[in-house]
Amino acid sequence: MSASDAPTDSAAYPVGARNRVKRRHDRGFYDHATVHRLLDAAALCHVAYVVDGQPYCTPTLFWREGSHLYWHGSSASRMLRTLAHGTRACLTVTHFDSLVLARCGFNHSADYRAVMAFGQARLVTAPEAKRHALVMMVDRFFPGRTAQLRASTDQEIKATSVVSMEIEQASAKIRAKGVADDAEDYALPVYAERIPIRTVIGAPEPCPRLLPGVRRPANLAGYHAGRLLEEAVSEAHALAYATPEAAEHHADEA
Amino acid sequence: MSASDAPTDSAAYPVGARNRVKRRHDRGFYDHATVHRLLDAAALCHVAYVVDGQPYCTPTLFWREGSHLYWHGSSASRMLRTLAHGTRACLTVTHFDSLVLARCGFNHSADYRAVMAFGQARLVTAPEAKRHALVMMVDRFFPGRTAQLRASTDQEIKATSVVSMEIEQASAKIRAKGVADDAEDYALPVYAERIPIRTVIGAPEPCPRLLPGVRRPANLAGYHAGRLLEEAVSEAHALAYATPEAAEHHADEA
Numbered sequence A, B: 001m002s003a004s005d006a007p008t009d010s011a012a013y014p015v016g017a018r019n020r021v022k023r024r025h026d027r028g029f030y031d032h033a034t035v036h037r038l039l040d041a042a043a044l045c046h047v048a049y050v051v052d053g054q055p056y057c058t059p060t061l062f063w064r065e066g067s068h069l070y071w072h073g074s075s076a077s078r079m080l081r082t083l084a085h086g087t088r089a090c091l092t093v094t095h096f097d098s099l100v101l102a103r104c105g106f107n108h109s110a111d112y113r114a115v116m117a118f119g120q121a122r123l124v125t126a127p128e129a130k131r132h133a134l135v136m137m138v139d140r141f142f143p144g145r146t147a148q149l150r151a152s153t154d155q156e157i158k159a160t161s162v163v164s165m166e167i168e169q170a171s172a173k174i175r176a177k178g179v180a181d182d183a184e185d186y187a188l189p190v191y192a193e194r195i196p197i198r199t200v201i202g203a204p205e206p207c208p209r210l211l212p213g214v215r216r217p218a219n220l221a222g223y224h225a226g227r228l229l230e231e232a233v234s235e236a237h238a239l240a241y242a243t244p245e246a247a248e249h250h251a252d253e254a
Helices: A033-039 A078-082 A129-140 A156-157 A183-187 A231-241 A243-254 B030-039 B076-084 B127-139 B154-159 B184-187 B229-240 B244-252
Strands: A043-050 A054-065 A068-074 A088-101 A111-122 A160-166 A170-177 A195-200 B046-049 B052-063 B069-072 B088-100 B109-123 B160-168 B169-175 B193-201
Touching: A033 A054, A033 A111, A033 A170, A033 A231, A043 A068, A043 B046, A043 B088, A054 A129, A054 B088, A054 B109, A068 A129, A068 B052, A088 B046, A088 B052, A111 B052, A129 A156, A129 A160, A129 B229, A156 A160, A160 B069, A195 A231, B030 B052, B030 B088, B030 B109, B030 B169, B030 B229, B052 B127, B069 B127, B127 B160, B154 B160, B160 B169
Parallel strands: none
Antiparallel strands: A043 A054, A043 A088, A043 B052, A054 A068, A054 B046, A068 A160, A088 A111, A088 A195, A111 A160, A111 A170, A195 B193, B046 B052, B046 B088, B052 B069, B069 B160, B088 B109, B088 B193, B109 B160, B109 B169
């Protein structure tokens, strides 16, 4: 990290050439609170990585613990074989909030809240760290659920790879202003609007093969029909990391 | 393209090391119909590209015309400066359909429909091709809208860069099976369910500064509260490219 990348605020990610929001810099945020809030409100991310000069953009579930991001997959996948030995990656989360129809083509836009996080992605190999990650992979979305499940087998643990990336730099970029036309264009007889977009939970579908008497456990109540996915996911993250042990576990990993 | 990348079907993208679905290959599709349907149902994509060995994953609006993908942004943005001279990129679209809660941690999953498309991204510089792209950038989502707007200025056209990428290879990956537990686990008294996720349109918000008498035009009727975004976006694409001239325009570009 060069001198120009030095943090200017202890609660913000350092700003450098890699993560500085260049276009529309008024939309850029680097503080931990903003970056983490947007990350923790998402289940899905896209990870960019490079193999032999070819970029790949892979969607995956992920979660944050402290300043580390985690994701997983089969030990056979292309991404994980590439990341196994440590490789640069960029993990991006996008909350897509609206389509914006302005009075001219140029001002058509979208409202969104996005985070780009940069670091070195590497496999989690230490047994205790991997065991913890396999619990949080489930419990981060459904707090307490692992304790309600059939225990993982050694074969399952072996077949699951977990990747960890410490966030070296990150930026959030937010547009939330709807229609924003040039001053003189408001005098035109052109229709303009903001079309809101929401990602919501539908009615949960119980497995048709549940044993008689097996009821939906209370720890899933946050996932109910009509709720914004980001609300349920944010709430689950806060619950899952409410205990100091869970929140601080990532410190053991270095 | 090597011999092993040769197309085996005239209506499919060639399969090679770059786009072959390696993990869970039963989930992989390469035919144009599947790939294009998933692309055309989306407004948002994530583009991976590389600058000095560093991967970036950038969210952006995009659209498909024939076998080309298009996206845009300010001429000053990092992505567009990098892509200006032609560079490898991977454009990914993900439709996130559910969270799947199984009877063991290992079988927790998600339903999704994703496309990864590979090619060389480059700036559209030919004036007629750029003019056409700036129309379709709006009309692909809102057919006929450009004709209803204040015309673009030369300065606006200059300030907007359009990137085009011919799809050299692509793959679709689809999981749509909900809960899928190991046979013996169905005998366990563990609750399992599929939590559906939908991205929907909210109530359109007219600009508060509309002139008196300016009504919502009929060509926006497809965007109404409660509708799946992917339905509106798919329908708009079909309408926008219903005329042979629009559909065939990309052939002029080479």
